[in-house]
Amino acid sequence: MKDIEHLLRVAAIFLVAIALFVAVRSVVKPESYGKLGRYRAAALDEIKALPVRYAGQQECGPCHKTQAREKAGSSHRGISCESCHGALAAHAAAPKTAKALKPEESSMRGFCLRCHEAAVSKPAKFPTVEGGKHNPDMACSMCHKPHSPKI
Amino acid sequence: MHDSVVIALRDTLDKVTGFIYPNELELQWSILIVLYPYLTGLVAGAFILASLERVFNVKVLKPTYRLSLLTALAFLMIAPLPLQVHLGHPERSFNILFTPNPTSAMAMFGFVYLWYLMAVLLMEIWLDYRKEIVGWADTDPSWLKRLIYKVMTLGVFKPTEKSFVIDDRVGRALTIIGLPSAVLLHGYVGFIFGSIKANPWWSTPLMPIIFLFSAMASGIAGVMLLYMFLCWARDVEIEMPCLDTVAKYFLTAVIVAFSLEMLESIQTAYEAEEHFDIIQLLIEGKLYISLIVIQICLGSLLPILLLGLTQIFELPEKVRKVFYAVSGTLSLIGIFAMRWNVVVGGQFFSKSLMGFTTYKLELAGREGLFSASVIAVLPFFVLAGLLWLLPPWENKPGGAA
Numbered sequence: 001m002k003d004i005e006h007l008l009r010v011a012a013i014f015l016v017a018i019a020l021f022v023a024v025r026s027v028v029k030p031e032s033y034g035k036l037g038r039y040r041a042a043a044l045d046e047i048k049a050l051p052v053r054y055a056g057q058q059e060c061g062p063c064h065k066t067q068a069r070e071k072a073g074s075s076h077r078g079i080s081c082e083s084c085h086g087a088l089a090a091h092a093a094a095p096k097t098a099k100a101l102k103p104e105e106s107s108m109r110g111f112c113l114r115c116h117e118a119a120v121s122k123p124a125k126f127p128t129v130e131g132g133k134h135n136p137d138m139a140c141s142m143c144h145k146p147h148s149p150k151i
Numbered sequence: 152m153h154d155s156v157v158i159a160l161r162d163t164l165d166k167v168t169g170f171i172y173p174n175e176l177e178l179q180w181s182i183l184i185v186l187y188p189y190l191t192g193l194v195a196g197a198f199i200l201a202s203l204e205r206v207f208n209v210k211v212l213k214p215t216y217r218l219s220l221l222t223a224l225a226f227l228m229i230a231p232l233p234l235q236v237h238l239g240h241p242e243r244s245f246n247i248l249f250t251p252n253p254t255s256a257m258a259m260f261g262f263v264y265l266w267y268l269m270a271v272l273l274m275e276i277w278l279d280y281r282k283e284i285v286g287w288a289d290t291d292p293s294w295l296k297r298l299i300y301k302v303m304t305l306g307v308f309k310p311t312e313k314s315f316v317i318d319d320r321v322g323r324a325l326t327i328i329g330l331p332s333a334v335l336l337h338g339y340v341g342f343i344f345g346s347i348k349a350n351p352w353w354s355t356p357l358m359p360i361i362f363l364f365s366a367m368a369s370g371i372a373g374v375m376l377l378y379m380f381l382c383w384a385r386d387v388e389i390e391m392p393c394l395d396t397v398a399k400y401f402l403t404a405v406i407v408a409f410s411l412e413m414l415e416s417i418q419t420a421y422e423a424e425e426h427f428d429i430i431q432l433l434i435e436g437k438l439y440i441s442l443i444v445i446q447i448c449l450g451s452l453l454p455i456l457l458l459g460l461t462q463i464f465e466l467p468e469k470v471r472k473v474f475y476a477v478s479g480t481l482s483l484i485g486i487f488a489m490r491w492n493v494v495v496g497g498q499f500f501s502k503s504l505m506g507f508t509t510y511k512l513e514l515a516g517r518e519g520l521f522s523a524s525v526i527a528v529l530p531f532f533v534l535a536g537l538l539w540l541l542p543p544w545e546n547k548p549g550g551a552a
Contacts, residue, residue, distance in 0.1 A: 002314075003313045025249045028245075028249055029250060120169070
């Protein structure tokens with residue numbers, strides 16, 4: 001026994017370390033972890049409980065008929081209203097108090113170029129311009145109306 | 152925000168050639184991820200060199216046995232640091248242990264690492280040094296060292312002679328377990344790259360084995376250079392039979408590693424699948440210096456030539472030492488270039504197979520050259536500390552380490 005005393009002590013240290021690991025794990029491991037998979041099941045309820053910020057574009061058309069009609073016939077028809085006007089659930093619920101975001105003309109250029117700046121990785125048919133060369137001092141909306149951009 | 156995105160997009164235009172997918176514009180795995188397999192490789196290689204003496208009874212390697220173990224430990228202690236720095240949030244890293252995911256190779260790393268560090272390396276070093284530790288706990292002039300040694304004896308101050316015989320057997324068994332563990336540790340690094348099927352530059356079952364043999368070459372080269380340096384620094388004679396044998400193993404490891412790398416390349420070239428064109432452009436262009444010049448010519452062929460000359464001709468001791476030092480250094484640089492070519496090279500081209508992006512190594516910053524250099528140098532400080540605490544040469548008659 002005396003010959004392997006040191007090994008028994010090492011074994012004891014390992015056992016204590018493993019016990020400590022198990023104990024710490026039982027404290028720090030989120031309670032709902034592993035119920036549904038390798039994530040916290042409670043995260044689903046937490047996400048569900050977050051307030052809804054986006055209304056969806058079917059909410060816009062009934063009030064903003066002209067813009068909805070214009071956009072439906074343009075190349076921007078696939079872009080949702082909230083892509084440019086921000087999250088609108090609050091506005092749809094109380095149109096008078098919560099105002100929709102309207103992109104300012106001054107910052108509009110950067111806003112448009114976010115999609116339309118030329119880049120090699122964009123499909124050839126997608127309309128792009130080199131922002132630095134294409135009428136750099138003018139707001140895009142001088143010529144292209146956002147709801148129906150074709151001139 | 153909008154303008155900055157546009158400016159960033161415009162800036163990337165200069166970085167790109169051909170058509171590449173937008174999510175591949177930016178290179179995510181930086182120099183720190185190059186450093187990580189490099190450091191673990193040195194660990195595995197150094198340990199395998201140590202096990203040659205212990206398991207395969209290559210007694211002539213005795214002077215490098217303990218140095219190899221301490222080198223492996225020093226590098227292993229720093230090996231996860233590049234990952235921590237790359238990912239940020241080190242406080243979250245424990246989650247891979249607390250909420251393990253057995254289907255993720257990366258998530259299993261924590262256990263592979265812990266096993267190797269705790270059960271193999273620390274145990275083996277402790278068992279090997281125990282006899283001295285018990286003595287030093289009484290006799291060392293420094294009270295701090297005496298205190299550390301006392302803790303390390305685990306309270307067994309009067310060990311029996313039979314216990315050392317048992318230690319030797321347990322240590323041997325540990326090395327036998329440790330050998331596949333070292334293979335697992337580094338094979339796993341290659342496995343992670345080899346199993347990324349979206350990237351034809353990485354996705355090959357040969358990857359773990361290529362990583363393993365280059366790891367052996369780098370680890371053996373590292374210990375060989377350290378041994379030569381420490382003998383010079385301590386002003387003691389190098390034991391040439393030991394150095395010659397280390398160099399012989401080093402040559403074997405370099406030849407196998409190089410052959411495997413070439414085999415993989417030739418196979419890729421001969422198969423010439425749809426991704427071969429882009430790989431050919433990559434090799435001839437962006438990776439020409441780091442792959443053809445540094446990795447193949449300077450890092451593999453020249454060391455094989457120099458070490459081969461020492462095997463064929465009976466060169467004088469001085470020349471052999473110079474050849475070993477030069478080929479060891481070149482090989483270490485070449486293997487770093489190999490990690491670079493795999494990690495960074497694999498991210499240069501797009502999955503579109505029609506274009507390249509660029510990697511500009513920053514100087515400062517979290518993933519910059521400066522922080523990578525600090526991490527690369529840290530293991531040597533750890534090793535200096537280990538050599539101070541556990542001198543590998545203390546009980547050797549004749550003095551050499």
